[in-house]
Amino acid sequence: MTYNSDFLLQLYKTMLRIRLAEEKLVEPILDGTVRCPVHLYSGEEAVASGICANLKTEDYIFGNHRSHGHYLAKGGDLNKMIAEIYCKETGCSGGRGGSMHLISPDDGVLGIAPIVAGTISLALGAALAASIRNDGRVAVTFFGDGATGEGVLYEAMNFASIKKLPIIFACENNLYSTHLPIHEIRVKGQIVDIAKPFDISSYQVDGNDVLAVYEASREAIDKCRNGNGPVFMEFLTYRFRGHVGPDDNVQGTHTDIRPKEELEKWLKNDPITRFENYLKENKFIDDLKINELRNITSCEVNDAVKYAVESERPNKDDVTKYVFRKKS
Ligand SMILES: Cc1ncc(C[n+]2csc(CCOP(=O)(O)OP(=O)(O)O)c2C)c(N)n1
Ligand SMILES: [Mg+2]
Secondary structure (H helix, E strand, O other): OOOOHHHHHHHHHHHHHHHHHHHHHHHHHHOOOOOOOOOOOOOOHHHHHHHHOOOOOOOEEEEOOOOHHHHHHOOOOHHHHHHHHOOOOOOOOOOOOOOOOOOEHHHOEEEEOOOOOOOHHHHHHHHHHHHHHOOOOOEEEEEEHHHHHOHHHHHHHHHHHHOOOOEEEEEEEOOEEOOEEHHHOOOOOOHHHHHHHHOOEEEEEEOOOHHHHHHHHHHHHHHHHOOOOOEEEEEEOOOOOOOOOOOOOEEOEOOOOEOHHHHHHHHOOOHHHHHHHHHHHOOOOOHHHHHHHHHHHHHHHHHHHHHHHHOOOOOHHHOOOOOOOOOO
16 A cells, blocks of 8 residues: 555554553552553554544444543544543543543544443444444444453344444454463464354454554455444554553563563564654654654643643532433
């Protein structure tokens, strides 16, 4: 594929915004300013960025506990996300939800929730609605390798296939589900094969190569949009930080999970560095421009943190303000 420079730089900026926003959270998590559980996406940015670059504003996405990247890549507001993580009234969920409950309906971010596989059925409903309305929208459900152990995924794939629904099942396989390596939660076989019994076409993609993600998901989303039914996609990737919080979970530390050499191998496969190298080799960018974009993005992130810090906490009297109540 040939690309134009504006498109590539936009993609690069999206990845950079996710990375810098998340790394900025490390300090306030460690010093206790941020109190909600935070699952960092650092290392996996190419997946959300590459997929969402193919989506229209009116398309839907649903995420899980590790969804800062999904929210930002789909167009969610950075200030509102950081304010939500700081649990402030100006946050995208009014400060009631924290990091794992982001939402931005105007950008098509319809739901992010931490119950493993919990939003897959919601995405299925959105895809069913799009299909009934015949409005050309596509729904993407992002979930981890851990969600492949939940029955709802298989029910959803069956229903989506029977009804030929416009849904992308996007599995981010980062090789771990909390502290469990993938071989301890799956008997055998590759994740990419799980959709085949449902007659769903499947892709396995290098999730650290943003252009590979972009191209594969472009094909998949086109198939969905044209009425050819669901697509299952497995993205091979790795989180640089630990399961929750900034700790890297390497062996020898108190969380003692991942071999140090494994983390080091993946750090060399950083999706942002890889994309920078591609952009430099193909003369779309040089070191000066990279520094400029990093500085601009850093300023945006600093402004968002300032906005969050200066915002008010929700008023205690409003604690039930957004709680659904059936009218009697
Ligand atoms: C139904 C359910 N069971 C268990 C948990 C606890 N839990 C939170 S995240 C997680 C692991 C998720 O792993 P994966 O889906 O691979 O996502 P990753 O954290 O690797 O991005 C578990 C078991 C939960 N939130 N929901
Ligand atoms: Mg995982």
